Amino acid sequence: DQQVKQNSPSLSVQEGRISILNCDYTNSMFDYFLWYKKYPAEGPTFLISISSIKDKNEDGRFTVFLNKSAKHLSLHIVPSQPGDSAVYFCAASAGGGATNKLIFGTGTLLAVQP
Amino acid sequence: DVKVTQSSRYLVKRTGEKVFLECVQDMDHENMFWYRQDPGLGLRLIYFSYDVKMKEKGDIPEGYSVSREKKERFSLILESASTNQTSMYLCASSGGDRANEKLFFGSGTQLSVL
Numbered sequence: 001d002q003q004v005k006q007n008s009p010s011l012s013v014q015e016g017r018i019s020i021l022n023c024d025y026t027n028s029m030f031d032y033f034l035w036y037k038k039y040p041a042e043g044p045t046f047l048i049s050i051s052s053i054k055d056k057n058e059d060g061r062f063t064v065f066l067n068k069s070a071k072h073l074s075l076h077i078v079p080s081q082p083g084d085s086a087v088y089f090c091a092a093s094a095g096g097g098a099t100n101k102l103i104f105g106t107g108t109l110l111a112v113q114p
Numbered sequence: 115d116v117k118v119t120q121s122s123r124y125l126v127k128r129t130g131e132k133v134f135l136e137c138v139q140d141m142d143h144e145n146m147f148w149y150r151q152d153p154g155l156g157l158r159l160i161y162f163s164y165d166v167k168m169k170e171k172g173d174i175p176e177g178y179s180v181s182r183e184k185k186e187r188f189s190l191i192l193e194s195a196s197t198n199q200t201s202m203y204l205c206a207s208s209g210g211d212r213a214n215e216k217l218f219f220g221s222g223t224q225l226s227v228l
Contacts, residue, residue: 009154034216043118043204043219044157089156101147101172102217106156 003027004092006105014113019077021108023090026071030092034102035064035075038087047088048075080112117141120205120220127227133192135223137205145208146188147217148172148180150201157204163188195227 159172
């Protein structure tokens with residue numbers, strides 16, 4: 001079963017507009033969430049994270065929102081730039097610790113049109 | 115700058131061959147991971163290791179094994195390659211208190227099994 005779901009395989013937005021990428025999870029034990037960005041022919045790179053004790057975390061143009069009751073998180077990119085075009089993965093973990101592991105979603109391909 | 119290096123960018127092998135994928139990290143991280151990325155399935159964890167000579171099965175370990183003889187090196191072994199193992203393979207490492215967050219990924223190896 002897919003514990004972390006990204007239901008939109010792709011998203012297209014205009015340069016300068018807001019991009020909103022969504023992620024849903026089913027495991028109520030998840031307490032830490034991350035977003036990774038992946039360009040073609042490169043490995044994913046860490047973008048932003050949020051702990052379950054918060055409902056918002058902001059880093060420059062990127063903001064992650066967490067709604068624990070809905071088991072939903074979203075990544076907002078404002079303003080969107082062509083260089084943001086990439087695949088975005090959300091990921092979640094439960095409890096931390098050396099042997100814990102990240103569960104990744106299936107990814108959303110963002111295309112920012114100039 | 116942190117670095118995770120995968121030995122091959124592209125690899126073509128024949129069904130039944132034994133395949134070795136090598137990964138080296140220079141960050142003195144305790145934890146290392148092997149994922150595969152497939153369209154529509156996201157990143158799925160194959161194996162991980164939290165210490166030298168230690169290994170743990172991930173979500174899809176069948177048909178794979180791993181070796182970690184030195185802290186900086188983590189090898190993925192396909193005992194007898196099959197066509198359904200054609201995929202992008204990504205190695206990652208992490209360290210720190212919440213050891214599984216902020217994975218640092220290599221650039222990936224695109225393996226084709228014919």
